[in-house]
Amino acid sequence: MPVSNQRSALALRLGLPGLGLLLLAGLWGALAAFLHFDSQRSEEELRQRVLGAASGYHAFVKSNLGQLDLLLRALAQQVQQHGRPELDWFGQPGARPAGLKHVYVTDAQGKIVASDIPNLSEAASTAVDRPYFQQHRMGQVRGLFVGPPTQSRVSGEWRLHLSRAWTGPDGGFGGVVVASIDPAYLTSAYSRSQLGQSGLLGVVGLDWLVRARRSGDQLLFGESIRNGQLYREVQRAPEGRFEARSPLDQLERQVAYRLLPEFEVVSYAALGKDEFLAPLHARQRRLLGIGAVASLALLAAFWALSGVSRRLERSRLAAARARTLFQTSADAQLDALLIFEPQRDAQGRLVNLRCVHANRAACEWLAPGQASPEGRSLLEALPRELAAPLFTQCCAVIETGQPLVADLDLSPLLGRRLIASQHIVAVGEGAALSLRDITKLREKESEALYNARVAQRSERLLAALTDAVPVMLVHLNRELRVTFANDACARWLGPAWAMAEGKTLHELLPPEIYAARLPHLQRALRGEMVEFVSERQTELGDRIFKNSYVPDLDPFGRCEGVYTVSADVTELKQTEERLAELAFTDTLTGLRNRRFVADRLPQMLSRARRTGLGVGVIYLDIDRFKRVNDEQGHAVGDAVLQEFARRLRAATRLHDVAARFAGDEFVVLLEDLRQPEDMVAVAQKFLAALRPNFELAEGVRLHVSASLGLAFSASADTPPEALLREADAALYEAKGRGRDTYVLGAGGAKVIPLARG
Numbered sequence: 134m135p136v137s138n139q140r141s142a143l144a145l146r147l148g149l150p151g152l153g154l155l156l157l158a159g160l161w162g163a164l165a166a167f168l169h170f171d172s173q174r175s176e177e178e179l180r181q182r183v184l185g186a187a188s189g190y191h192a193f194v195k196s197n198l199g200q201l202d203l204l205l206r207a208l209a210q211q212v213q214q215h216g217r218p219e220l221d222w223f224g225q226p227g228a229r230p231a232g233l234k235h236v237y238v239t240d241a242q243g244k245i246v247a248s249d250i251p252n253l254s255e256a257a258s259t260a261v262d263r264p265y266f267q268q269h270r271m272g273q274v275r276g277l278f279v280g281p282p283t284q285s286r287v288s289g290e291w292r293l294h295l296s297r298a299w300t301g302p303d304g305g306f307g308g309v310v311v312a313s314i315d316p317a318y319l320t321s322a323y324s325r326s327q328l329g330q331s332g333l334l335g336v337v338g339l340d341w342l343v344r345a346r347r348s349g350d351q352l353l354f355g356e357s358i359r360n361g362q363l364y365r366e367v368q369r370a371p372e373g374r375f376e377a378r379s380p381l382d383q384l385e386r387q388v389a390y391r392l393l394p395e396f397e398v399v400s401y402a403a404l405g406k407d408e409f410l411a412p413l414h415a416r417q418r419r420l421l422g423i424g425a426v427a428s429l430a431l432l433a434a435f436w437a438l439s440g441v442s443r444r445l446e447r448s449r450l451a452a453a454r455a456r457t458l459f460q461t462s463a464d465a466q467l468d469a470l471l472i473f474e475p476q477r478d479a480q481g482r483l484v485n486l487r488c489v490h491a492n493r494a495a496c497e498w499l500a501p502g503q504a505s506p507e508g509r510s511l512l513e514a515l516p517r518e519l520a521a522p523l524f525t526q527c528c529a530v531i532e533t534g535q536p537l538v539a540d541l542d543l544s545p546l547l548g549r550r551l552i553a554s555q556h557i558v559a560v561g562e563g564a565a566l567s568l569r570d571i572t573k574l575r576e577k578e579s580e581a582l583y584n585a586r587v588a589q590r591s592e593r594l595l596a597a598l599t600d601a602v603p604v605m606l607v608h609l610n611r612e613l614r615v616t617f618a619n620d621a622c623a624r625w626l627g628p629a630w631a632m633a634e635g636k637t638l639h640e641l642l643p644p645e646i647y648a649a650r651l652p653h654l655q656r657a658l659r660g661e662m663v664e665f666v667s668e669r670q671t672e673l674g675d676r677i678f679k680n681s682y683v684p685d686l687d688p689f690g691r692c693e694g695v696y697t698v699s700a701d702v703t704e705l706k707q708t709e710e711r712l713a714e715l716a717f718t719d720t721l722t723g724l725r726n727r728r729f730v731a732d733r734l735p736q737m738l739s740r741a742r743r744t745g746l747g748v749g750v751i752y753l754d755i756d757r758f759k760r761v762n763d764e765q766g767h768a769v770g771d772a773v774l775q776e777f778a779r780r781l782r783a784a785t786r787l788h789d790v791a792a793r794f795a796g797d798e799f800v801v802l803l804e805d806l807r808q809p810e811d812m813v814a815v816a817q818k819f820l821a822a823l824r825p826n827f828e829l830a831e832g833v834r835l836h837v838s839a840s841l842g843l844a845f846s847a848s849a850d851t852p853p854e855a856l857l858r859e860a861d862a863a864l865y866e867a868k869g870r871g872r873d874t875y876v877l878g879a880g881g882a883k884v885i886p887l888a889r890g
């Protein structure tokens with residue numbers, strides 16, 4: 134990040150909270166100053182108001198006491214001059230001072246000698262016990278004495294006695310003149326509008342008994358305040374101002390007082406501090422509230438502003454990171470990327486495109502060996518043959534907003550093969566061009582196309598082959614569902630197999646055939662190669678098939694299905710059978726041959742064990758056959774052999790075997806013989822069959838005889854060779870006996886029981 138950006142970010146990060154704190158400090162500083170000033174001003178106003186009130190009250194008290202004093206002076210003078218006072222004028226309107234209740238005069242003994250009190254009782258007509266009388270009689274008071282308030286014995290009302298001594302005719306103490314006033318009158322100057330509810334007006338004597346005191350509606354008389362602050366203040370100065378909490382009502386007041394030395398009283402006025410300063414306090418609370426709300430609002434505003442600034446900063450950082458990331462990743466990617474912004478003329482026509490970004494691949498592909506296109510116009514930065522069509526395409530994309538995808542052959546420009554896939558998309562007001570190297574992709578595509586064609590050809594070939602071969606080819610998946618069946622299946626197994634794909638073998642095969650095939654299929658699905666031969670009826674008749682079940686293994690050796698290959702081996706089997714037949718047949722005579730005897734004789738002996746019947750072997754040899762050959766020729770010899778064979782076969786039962794053993798030797802195998810003698814009848818039958826002359830071709834007429842050796846056995850334990858040897862030995866003996874006869878072999882006859890049951 135550039136250094137200037139870092140500085141401005143730091144300034145923004147620290148500046149906003151700093152500014153907020155500064156504003157807060159300023160706000161609270163101004164508020165504190167104002168509150169302080171306001172408080173000072175209010176307290177000063179309180180002081181001035183108290184002083185004003187005290188001053189006014191002082192004048193009120195002084196004036197009223199002065200008037201009463203004048204009255205008492207006049208009264209005392211009148212008494213002194215005339216012996217008794219004239220009190221009638223007190224009753225005249227305007228003559229009686231306000232607040233004055235009564236006046237009376239006492240003699241030197243305290244007896245009330247004149248009074249405006251009507252019907253004064255005897256008990257009440259003396260003032261000898263009154264403090265003011267005693268004070269005057271003792272000569273302790275020279276002027277007006279403002280006595281402490283007393284409560285009337287008669288009415289119970291409070292009275293304040295203002296008294297003055299009068300001088301008797303002898304120049305001594307003559308008595309006192311007294312004016313009783315309502316002490317409340319002294320506080321009648323109390324103005325609620327000026328003093329409020331907790332203000333105070335009061336007069337206290339220097340005996341520190343309250344003459345009268347009013348606060349709000351509360352009046353108080355005669356209370357001692359010697360322990361109060363006023364007492365201490367008056368000791369210090371005759372007038373002054375102080376602040377104190379009243380012990381009487383516990384209210385804090387600003388008090389101003391002034392001594393009236395001529396009446397020995399102190400007048401004082403006070404204002405309740407809380408009440409007077411209540412508007413100030415309310416204002417202060419209001420202002421503090423406003424200050425708190427303003428602070429909160431300020432804090433909230435700055436918090437929001439810092440939040441916005443932090444978000445802005447984060448966004449700016451994220452944008453810078455994204456820009457760097459974009460630049461790095463764009464340079465790292467293999468695709469070429471260019472971003473253009475449009476440049477328009479005054480009429481809004483798109484006249485040029487300016488490249489605002491080109492990554493490394495773009496520089497290498499589109500402007501090889503030249504300066505980066507960044508910051509330059511498309512038409513200048515890129516080779517003309519490339520720039521002109523690109524300009525047209527980009528303009529079209531910008532104007533229509535439709536992306537454009539096309540292939541771009543950069544081979545001529547680069548001198549090497551490079552096919553690029555070109556994508557142009559509208560980005561903002563401009564366009565982004567990206568190019569991807571798809572040379573290999575295109576090569577692979579054409580290779581794939583070629584391979585697909587080859588594969589199609591191979592597939593067609595395979596289909597032609599599989600359909601042409603006389604083999605049924607089927608592929609089954611693991612669920613034994615047909616995925617492929619060649620045409621041969623439909624030809625042999627019926628039209629259902631033409632659409633066998635997707636069907637299960639269970640659906641396609643008759644139940645008994647399916648049951649027979651299933652074990653083989655299961656073995657093949659386990660990975661085993663299975664081969665077997667089966668016969669079945671097909672559309673082309675009964676056929677024999679050689680079946681091979683080949684497991685379809687994937688590269689990991691897992692069996693995914695089974696290929697079944699069923700080849701029609703009917704002809705092959707028939708050929709095999711024919712060949713087998715030929716192998717067991719003597720070609721000259723058509724009888725069985727020596728190999729057949731060797732194959733069948735052991736089987737007969739095995740059967741003999743189960744049936745309990747015997748097996749017989751008759752060995753026959755044509756007598757003096759050599760002479761026939763020699764005299765008649767070999768062809769006649771063959772004809773003799775053929776005729777001999779014919780007569781032998783005719784005389785042999787169907788299940789017995791007549792075979793030419795070799796040359797002129799024949800063997801007949803007999804089964805189910807009860808005893809050796811049963812063979813004798815057969816031998817005689819043979820000899821009888823030979824007896825008629827042999828009528829041969831070309832008029833040749835011959836008498837042919839044969840010698841027979843007979844052997845018998847009813848035991849499977851008898852080796853076939855031994856039985857043949859025994860028959861051969863018997864034949865040899867028959868030859869020795871002159872030929873044309875038979876001999877029953879002795880060995881077999883002796884050891885084998887001839888008959889059973």
Ligand SMILES: Nc1nc2c(ncn2[C@@H]2O[C@H](COP(=O)(O)OP(=O)(O)OP(=O)(O)O)[C@@H](O)[C@H]2O)c(=O)[nH]1
Pocket residue numbers: 754755756757758759760762766767768769770771774795796797868872
């Ligand atoms: N024509 C013809 N002659 C054969 C064939 N096989 C063997 N021979 C002849 O059959 C004759 C058999 O003679 P032997 O059995 O040895 O003697 P034999 O003349 O029959 O006299 P005995 O058997 O002692 O009565 C030989 O001359 C053989 O050449 C054949 O296939 N065709």
